[in-house]
Amino acid sequence: MSRFDVTKTNIAVEQLIEQTVNPRHQYLLHAYNRHRNLEIAGRWEEIFAPDMMVDKPVYNFNTFGRMVKLEGADAIKSIYSEWAGTGQCIFYVEDEKIAVGDNLICTDFVLYQQTPGAALAAEGVDVDPQATYLMKNRQYMNRQYMNWPYDDEGRLIGEDVWEVDESTREYIRLDPSEVLTCAEAAPLLEPLIKPLPARPF
16 A cells, blocks of 8 residues: 555645636646646646647756756657656655746645666666665755746646755655556546646637
């Protein structure tokens, strides 16, 4: 039995949707919520629907002390496919803070990302390559930050994701019974994956 509940990952997003009265901001939050649930469920292909993402998105990642830039749908689809295949699309968050504007969602949180030991070992981390871990930042103020820009039609332009201090990262070894696959996450998240509402702008 897992210590973590994947259905609670977006609870801060859901709460902010309920509190938001600006129709445009609420729409972006619905898109953000749908995107993350689809990703965790391994249904990443649906993220690239023409009403959710621009034709040529750009993702920037700053992690493990280096910057990685992915340009274009094909490059980004490749990484989503890899994450779904290795279970790295499974993540949990704590203490999420979200701000939404007309063309941007900013968020910071404590992230727990499920990661195979082999992938961590390939980055030089001293772990068992046969095990699965949750990768987490230990200190409260050293978290993960994200910017998600949207175009005027409410479509995702890309993601900017960065880790503040990699030295605070923690690796939590999971018991095999705690490892979640996409096939297991998908039915748990199915009730939470809602169609986008009609665009109010």
